Amino acid sequence: MAFPLEKQNKQKSQKRQVxxxxxxxxxxxxxxxxxxxxxxxxxxxxxxxxxxxxxxxxKYLFFIKKLLSGKKEPFLDVGFGGGRALKILSDxxxxxxxGCEISxxxxxxxxxxxxxxxxxxxxxxxxxxxxxxxxxxSFTVLEHVEDPTVFLTExxxxxxxxxxxIVICPNFLNFFFPTSYxxxxxxxxxxxxxxxxxxxxxxxxxxxxxLELIIRKDFQSDDxxxxxxxxxxxEKFFSRNNCxxxxxxxxxxxNNFVTRLIESLPIVRYxxxxxxxxxxxxxxKI
Numbered sequence: 001m002a003f004p005l006e007k008q009n010k011q012k013s014q015k016r017q018v019x020x021x022x023x024x025x026x027x028x029x030x031x032x033x034x035x036x037x038x039x040x041x042x043x044x045x046x047x048x049x050x051x052x053x054x055x056x057x058x059k060y061l062f063f064i065k066k067l068l069s070g071k072k073e074p075f076l077d078v079g080f081g082g083g084r085a086l087k088i089l090s091d092x093x094x095x096x097x098x099g100c101e102i103s104x105x106x107x108x109x110x111x112x113x114x115x116x117x118x119x120x121x122x123x124x125x126x127x128x129x130x131x132x133x134x135x136x137x138s139f140t141v142l143e144h145v146e147d148p149t150v151f152l153t154e155x156x157x158x159x160x161x162x163x164x165x166i167v168i169c170p171n172f173l174n175f176f177f178p179t180s181y182x183x184x185x186x187x188x189x190x191x192x193x194x195x196x197x198x199x200x201x202x203x204x205x206x207x208x209x210x211l212e213l214i215i216r217k218d219f220q221s222d223d224x225x226x227x228x229x230x231x232x233x234x235e236k237f238f239s240r241n242n243c244x245x246x247x248x249x250x251x252x253x254x255n256n257f258v259t260r261l262i263e264s265l266p267i268v269r270y271x272x273x274x275x276x277x278x279x280x281x282x283x284x285k286i
Contacts, residue, residue, distance in 0.1 A: 045224070046105055049082045057085045059255045060139050060168060063247070063278060064089065067164045072096055073134040078121070078155060079141030083110025090115060098133075100126065124150055128158045135159075137166035140252075142234075142275075143225040148208040149237070156241055161283040165243065168252050168276050170222055172211070173197050173230040175271040197232070197270055206236035231275040238279035247278040 064085070068075060071094045077086050080099040083106075089097050100121035101107045110118055119127060123146060136155045145151040155165050173193045200207075214223040235245055250272025251259055263269040 043105065046082055046103075046109060049084065050109070052084075055253060057088070057139065059251075059253050059276065060137065060166065061085055061088060062255065063166055064135055064137060067135045067166075067278070068094070069134070074098065074132060076100070076126075076128065076133045076136045076155075076158065078126070078136065078138040078151075079144075080110060080118075081106050081139070083113050083115050083118075085137075085139065086110065086115050087113045098128070124154075126154045126158050130157055131160045132158050133160060134163045135166065136163070137168075139168045140170070142167060142169040143172075143211075143222065143227050143229045145227065148227050148229075152234075152237055153241065156238075156243060156281055159281045161281055163281050164246070165238070165279045165281065166277070167234055167279075168274065169229040169234075170225065171230050171250060171270070171273055171275045172222075172225070172228045173200075173232070173270065174250075174273045177273040193271075197230075197267075200230070200232040201267070201270075204236075206233040206240070208233060229275060231270050231277065234275055234277050238277070242282050243279040244282060245277065246280050247276075249276040250274055252276050 064075060071092075074096040075089070075094065075098065077097070077099045080086055080101050083099060086097050086099050087110075096117075097115075098117040098119075099110065099115065100119045101110065102121045102123050104120070107118060107120060136159050138151075138155070142148055142151065152165075152167070159165055173196055175190050175193050175197070209228040211225050211228050213226055231248060231250060235248060238245060248269060249255075249259070249263055250269040251263075252274035263272070
């Protein structure tokens, strides 16, 4: 028999557990209305992007500028967020820069920066004609899209032969580094990624498995991810779709000599926290 105080404490503890479940819960992907509100119009996510340090897009911008042969060559940013990368390019004199975005909230934020050539993206087919852009990029978008294969195929379609596609996203097969994503925030959880990595390396196929959407009051990075993105599957996809891999890294920001030296070791890059890949579209179909 519990004393009154013990009973009261037990009730409080149970209530806290219920409240926690309400705040942190996976969402069934069939509930599209919740997914759209959370993914596409997330003001917390926009605020984090706007307040992130200037270093966030440094590597992305480095490769965009490197791969564009001039400031008049066309570049497309798919899912540009608040438009920070496009704004930097615009301020530096790049004139043929385009962007498409599925979130009306993010689109308005980019328009407020004075950016042009922006369109609303419905999430599947891009509105641009075939073989138009010299470089097409997406920064932390692949993990959110409904159909990753269609998303990447469309980027290849609108890229000129000999042009480049840049893809940056989280690596959910990360083993070495803790992240804010709840399924990878502990070392013992990341241990389960080892057999997944080995299985994918031995397979000839690429697959983009699904993740459960997480909704909680205190939004954390990658809560809204729905695809188990990883460098192995992305490399295989481009290699099998008329492209060649020209650069592949496990870091989205770091680009120094030490990083490149570590990543030169076999398999190691597949265990780092990010996917940063540059693929070149072949001039002719192979």
